[in-house]
Amino acid sequence: MDIKEFKDFSLEDYQKLIKNREISVKELAQLFLQRIENVDPYLHAFLFVNRESILDEAQSLDEQLEKANPEEIPPLFGIPIAIKDNICTQNIPTTCASKILEGFIPPYDATVVSRLKAQGALILGKTNMDEFAMGSSTENSAFGPTRNPFDLNRVPGGSSGGSSACVSALEAPVSLGSDTGGSIRQPAAFCGVVGLRPTYGRVSRFGLVSFASSLDQIGPITRTVKDCVTIFEVISGKDEKDSTCAPYPAFQAQEIPSREEVKKLKVGLPREYFSEGVDSEIIESIQNTIDFLEKEGIKLVEVSLPHTVYALEAYYIVAPSEASSNLARYDGVLYGFRAQEAAELQEMYFKTRTQGFGKEVKRRIILGTYSLSSGYYDEFYLKGMKVRTLVRQDFEKAFEVCDLLLTPVSPCLPFLFGERTQDPYQMYLADVFTIPSAMAGIPALSINCGYARSLPVGLQIIGRPFQEGLLFGLGLLIEEGLALGAPFPEIPLRKENTYE
Amino acid sequence: MDPKINLEEIKKVAQLAKLSFKEEELQTFFEDINNIVSHFAKLEELDLENVSPTSHISWSTPPTNPDQPVQWPDYQKILERAPRVSGNYVIVPKIVDK
Numbered sequence: 001m002d003i004k005e006f007k008d009f010s011l012e013d014y015q016k017l018i019k020n021r022e023i024s025v026k027e028l029a030q031l032f033l034q035r036i037e038n039v040d041p042y043l044h045a046f047l048f049v050n051r052e053s054i055l056d057e058a059q060s061l062d063e064q065l066e067k068a069n070p071e072e073i074p075p076l077f078g079i080p081i082a083i084k085d086n087i088c089t090q091n092i093p094t095t096c097a098s099k100i101l102e103g104f105i106p107p108y109d110a111t112v113v114s115r116l117k118a119q120g121a122l123i124l125g126k127t128n129m130d131e132f133a134m135g136s137s138t139e140n141s142a143f144g145p146t147r148n149p150f151d152l153n154r155v156p157g158g159s160s161g162g163s164s165a166c167v168s169a170l171e172a173p174v175s176l177g178s179d180t181g182g183s184i185r186q187p188a189a190f191c192g193v194v195g196l197r198p199t200y201g202r203v204s205r206f207g208l209v210s211f212a213s214s215l216d217q218i219g220p221i222t223r224t225v226k227d228c229v230t231i232f233e234v235i236s237g238k239d240e241k242d243s244t245c246a247p248y249p250a251f252q253a254q255e256i257p258s259r260e261e262v263k264k265l266k267v268g269l270p271r272e273y274f275s276e277g278v279d280s281e282i283i284e285s286i287q288n289t290i291d292f293l294e295k296e297g298i299k300l301v302e303v304s305l306p307h308t309v310y311a312l313e314a315y316y317i318v319a320p321s322e323a324s325s326n327l328a329r330y331d332g333v334l335y336g337f338r339a340q341e342a343a344e345l346q347e348m349y350f351k352t353r354t355q356g357f358g359k360e361v362k363r364r365i366i367l368g369t370y371s372l373s374s375g376y377y378d379e380f381y382l383k384g385m386k387v388r389t390l391v392r393q394d395f396e397k398a399f400e401v402c403d404l405l406l407t408p409v410s411p412c413l414p415f416l417f418g419e420r421t422q423d424p425y426q427m428y429l430a431d432v433f434t435i436p437s438a439m440a441g442i443p444a445l446s447i448n449c450g451y452a453r454s455l456p457v458g459l460q461i462i463g464r465p466f467q468e469g470l471l472f473g474l475g476l477l478i479e480e481g482l483a484l485g486a487p488f489p490e491i492p493l494r495k496e497n498t499y500e
Numbered sequence: 501m502d503p504k505i506n507l508e509e510i511k512k513v514a515q516l517a518k519l520s521f522k523e524e525e526l527q528t529f530f531e532d533i534n535n536i537v538s539h540f541a542k543l544e545e546l547d548l549e550n551v552s553p554t555s556h557i558s559w560s561t562p563p564t565n566p567d568q569p570v571q572w573p574d575y576q577k578i579l580e581r582a583p584r585v586s587g588n589y590v591i592v593p594k595i596v597d598k
Binding site: 107200307309334349362365370388389440466 | 505535536540542543545556558559560562563580581590592593
């Protein structure tokens with residue numbers, strides 16, 4: 001079987017094959033393992049491939065299927081799923097792409113993982129990322145970068161670069177990522193796939209390794225909006241193990257409005273997101289979508305989110321502050337890496353942290369520790385939190401005159417390796433359009449809306465809290481209308497591109 | 501432009517964060533961090549006097565759970581993750597001098 005035949009398959013299509021016994025669960029798992037074998041030496045999307053146990057688990061599902069009524073099998077039965085390496089998976093390594101967690105094997109599953117497993121999903125492997133999710137290019141992984149399937153000389157975005165690249169290259173049908181300031185949406189855009197950052201608190205963070213707790217959210221990365229809905233239905237909903245998880249039930253596809261209702265929605269275009277700093281070909285691509293929506297009869301209004309430019313600065317105060325506190329736990333005592341040859345405890349702390357963390361992580365720990373230190377708290381952290389209030393109010397005002405916002409995901413196309421690593425601030429600018437909604441805690445969906453210079457362009461739909469249904473409604477309309485299909489980038493298998 | 505944070509402060513903060521740097525690394529960090537912090541000056545354009553801070557987005561009252569310890573089903577599995585263990589104890593280098 002050629003993997004390309006599955007290019008436009010939805011999870012439901014895979015399910016049908018399994019139900020009709022046209023493919024066994026084991027064969028399906030083998031198909032993806034083979035694909036990983038073929039292309040991952042070039043992409044390096046995976047940090048760990050669950051080769052052995054996935055086949056045993058698949059076999060046992062096949063045996064269950066023998067006895068089961070095929071109509072009663074759960075929606076993800078036999079579906080292999082890739083998981084970002086900052087989400088805990090029982091008995092499978094979880095490193096956050098950091099040396100400080102090298103070899104760490106969690107004794108439990110994150111809530112999202114146990115929910116996926118309960119619906120019959122199989123863990124295919126753990127995906128590469130920027131260390132502790134700090135970055136926008138996956139260049140900060142301690143184990144080497146992931147490459148963009150559309151151009152191996154370019155970054156896949158970050159921090160969920162592995163989760164996005166593997167879905168784009170069809171090494172996995174779907175994956176999970178995490179988004180703190182744009183880490184699902186920006187790599188999804190760079191790799192031409194769909195990514196959802198849910199409303200803050202809609203998905204449990206239990207088992208997600210903390211970066212900035214007031215911002216972190218787990219979400220699906222998929223090839224179609226429909227698959228995104230399927231995964232979101234499974235992973236969302238209250239969880240007693242996470243007190244920041246909203247006490248509401250899981251999302252249901254019925255929340256998605258009908259086509260007629262979608263066409264009655266008012267869509268806002270925030271003028272700050274169409275400024276001169278945005279690549280003109282990205283604007284052009286978004287404009288095509290806007291033209292399409294107008295033809296469909298959707299009303300578009302210009303709105304303003306005046307604190308957009310301040311959100312970025314506030315984020316780079318708030319997120320590192322929370323990170324500096326969360327990352328204090330890595331001291332070499334209870335788990336993970338411990339530096340050798342320390343004569344006393346303090347020395348062990350210093351050596352472990354200095355040897356275990358990468359450069360960007362250290363930079364953010366220093367920045368965060370500084371922002372929180374006495375004498376600077378008011379000038380930095382407090383100010384950051386106040387700006388966060390203004391950013392939130394911007395969105396509240398905008399949603400008085402429209403139901404959804406439509407924007408580019410990123411001001412730039414996937415960039416070349418090394419292009420932005422010399423100047424950390426240039427790297428931070430890659431998140432300028434994804435940070436404000438993250439700061440406000442509201443949901444945002446990233447979908448492909450075309451190609452510029454042979455690279456994917458991402459479009460972002462932002463909505464009111466808990467209105468993921470509206471995002472999906474508009475997303476489905478756009479996806480169908482533009483008819484771009486799921487990606488299948490040709491990956492040139494040149495020797496010099498082998499990841500070593 | 502004058503550096504917002506001087507080298508001594510960075511050294512002090514690194515000490516608090518339990519990170520050590522070689523002198524030449526420190527210089528790069530000093531430049532990078534001052535570059536980032538210089539952009540924070542933009543926030544001075546805003547009048548934040550009467551704005552209340554948002555530390556966390558919460559859509560409902562956070563639940564209060566009974567303050568009762570729950571036994572982890574298999575604590576040995578947790579203990580196994582420690583780099584050095586003896587019996588039910590985690591071994592670390594000495595903390596106090598004799």
